[in-house]
Amino acid sequence: MRYPSGPLAEAKGPRASRDIFIPVPVWLLVLMLWLPGAAVALALQVEVTGLSGEQEKNVLAMLGIHHEREDKDISPLRLMALHRQAPEQIRTALAPFGLYRVSIQDSLTPPATDDGTWVARYKIDPGPPVRIASIDYQVTGPGASAGVFPDAFPLQVGDVLLHANYTKARDSIESIASQQGYLDAAMTRHQVLVDLVAYQARVVFHLDTGPRYYLGKVSFEQDLLADDFLQRYVPFGPGDVYDPGELLELQGRLLGTEYFQRVEINPRKQDAGVDREVPITVIAERNKANRYRVGLGFATDVGPRLTLDYRRRYIGRRGHKLKAEASLSTSIQTIYTEYSIPVGDPMRDSLVIKPQFGLYDTATRQGSMFKLQTSWSHVGPSGWRRDIGLDYQYEDFEVSDQEDSDFNGLVPNIAWSRIVADDPINTRNGYRVKALIQSTVGGVLSTDASWLSGSLNAKWIKSFGERYRFLTRADLGAIWAAHLDDVPASKRFFAGGDNSIRGWGYDVLGPIDPVTKKTLGGRYLAVGSLELQRRIKGKWSATVFTDFGNAFDPEYDAEWEQSAGLGVNYQTPLGQVRVNVAYAFTKNDPGVRLHLVIGPDL
Numbered sequence: 001m002r003y004p005s006g007p008l009a010e011a012k013g014p015r016a017s018r019d020i021f022i023p024v025p026v027w028l029l030v031l032m033l034w035l036p037g038a039a040v041a042l043a044l045q046v047e048v049t050g051l052s053g054e055q056e057k058n059v060l061a062m063l064g065i066h067h068e069r070e071d072k073d074i075s076p077l078r079l080m081a082l083h084r085q086a087p088e089q090i091r092t093a094l095a096p097f098g099l100y101r102v103s104i105q106d107s108l109t110p111p112a113t114d115d116g117t118w119v120a121r122y123k124i125d126p127g128p129p130v131r132i133a134s135i136d137y138q139v140t141g142p143g144a145s146a147g148v149f150p151d152a153f154p155l156q157v158g159d160v161l162l163h164a165n166y167t168k169a170r171d172s173i174e175s176i177a178s179q180q181g182y183l184d185a186a187m188t189r190h191q192v193l194v195d196l197v198a199y200q201a202r203v204v205f206h207l208d209t210g211p212r213y214y215l216g217k218v219s220f221e222q223d224l225l226a227d228d229f230l231q232r233y234v235p236f237g238p239g240d241v242y243d244p245g246e247l248l249e250l251q252g253r254l255l256g257t258e259y260f261q262r263v264e265i266n267p268r269k270q271d272a273g274v275d276r277e278v279p280i281t282v283i284a285e286r287n288k289a290n291r292y293r294v295g296l297g298f299a300t301d302v303g304p305r306l307t308l309d310y311r312r313r314y315i316g317r318r319g320h321k322l323k324a325e326a327s328l329s330t331s332i333q334t335i336y337t338e339y340s341i342p343v344g345d346p347m348r349d350s351l352v353i354k355p356q357f358g359l360y361d362t363a364t365r366q367g368s369m370f371k372l373q374t375s376w377s378h379v380g381p382s383g384w385r386r387d388i389g390l391d392y393q394y395e396d397f398e399v400s401d402q403e404d405s406d407f408n409g410l411v412p413n414i415a416w417s418r419i420v421a422d423d424p425i426n427t428r429n430g431y432r433v434k435a436l437i438q439s440t441v442g443g444v445l446s447t448d449a450s451w452l453s454g455s456l457n458a459k460w461i462k463s464f465g466e467r468y469r470f471l472t473r474a475d476l477g478a479i480w481a482a483h484l485d486d487v488p489a490s491k492r493f494f495a496g497g498d499n500s501i502r503g504w505g506y507d508v509l510g511p512i513d514p515v516t517k518k519t520l521g522g523r524y525l526a527v528g529s530l531e532l533q534r535r536i537k538g539k540w541s542a543t544v545f546t547d548f549g550n551a552f553d554p555e556y557d558a559e560w561e562q563s564a565g566l567g568v569n570y571q572t573p574l575g576q577v578r579v580n581v582a583y584a585f586t587k588n589d590p591g592v593r594l595h596l597v598i599g600p601d602l
Helices: 006-012 026-034 053-062 064-070 076-097 163-179 227-233 244-256
Strands: 043-049 103-109 117-125 131-140 186-195 200-208 214-221 260-267 277-286 290-299 303-315 320-329 332-342 349-361 365-379 385-399 403-421 430-440 451-464 468-481 524-537 540-552 561-572 575-583 592-599
Touching (some): 076 103, 076 117, 076 163, 290 592
Parallel strands (some): 131 200
Antiparallel strands (some): 186 200, 260 277, 290 303, 303 320, 332 349, 430 451, 561 575
């Protein structure tokens, strides 16, 4: 883009005279200029009028006297130099808006007293914007008739000459050339010419497309995985139009697997043949095979928690993975391993085998459980994950100090889930949803009675401005069974706790045993929460919330419960540290309960 210069600069419009009003004696001003060290720190006020919006912001961004107004060491000599530069800076700042007939009335008024304030005033009349009078747009070369480039330049005759719009239009055509395989495309001429006498602009844009190129065969230079397995990560085939975005997608896919710590994509354009297919070489450096992690945490529900995590990033030449984790707290202990086998499209499909053992001893139930999960996991184009599985489960449990039973059987299940977040740890906008259906058939898949369970868990976070976040969540569930006793303890619904209804302990809410007065768990669940957070300062925020709902069963009594409370949060790399105080006002003996949770938002 060419801006007016030289003689054309004289045609910018009438320049207003700049009068500096100096009511103090000349000898005093000279003394101030020559002895700046003896003078007190200057106070400066800058006033810019006549503009608004982006024009005003751009002027203030380029106005030197505005930037240095807070400098306590500025001298009167420096102040006057900045004032002399201001009109030209203002005109330069307004040129991108097509304003070339800018009139400026400026003045610099010294203070009446030694401790007074200097005032710099700039009254600006931006004048009319220059408009586009003609557009010379030409696309030549082999791609001119391909139908991929616009028939007309995105700007139109009569439009105001906004340089940002010209740059956007130019970049969009260059992007089309790149995405459509015209690697040799060149702008043979691109100019914006402004005639300050006629006060009109002319746009010239000539593009020579050159020949079209195509993506060729992908080869890998690495010593970790089988090449035919890695080919399944390639999102394109030989002969597809050359698009740099496809190469970035390939690099992102390979890095996302954690197989490699470095992936370099090398298109070999110089090796393209007469068919102009560009061979691609991928150079990949293997990642460390093992990863270990030890975590310490605390939640009011389970108390202190120790987490031991081990991951084997790759096993064999087909990309298998292993994960093992132990989570130990005073009330719940779980150990599981997960063996994952990529199948089909390895970015979307995998077979998962997951043995798990757990012990639990909470206020409402005690027991042990062994589960062997097998599932096929698939991620659809829209981002939804679908898991179809068959679990073998053995559970020995006791509920309410009266019901002592066990479950032994197969549990087929299907789940859909999705998480969308701008930041998975400290989320400003996002949501998570999980729906699960599971069942068993007595006498066929298990030794116990039949039941069918469905549940829906969702959480939504929405930010308003820079300070406010609104959070809401819902947990719904239903179990179809002849009697509550037919449902194992781990499949029943309970409420209460840090992530349920605050103000009560973990899983203490639900249908009540009329004899022991203890919670049995229920066949239905309806829990919700509303929360508003406001950032106070830095990483600190305050919150106000209300939680409500319960677990229910038609054979037993259960009341609708509700709490409300206040809290403070602190943002960390591991997620929010949440300290909440909840008042359970529907409890028979209302009281306050403290809740402390550390972890991600979703």
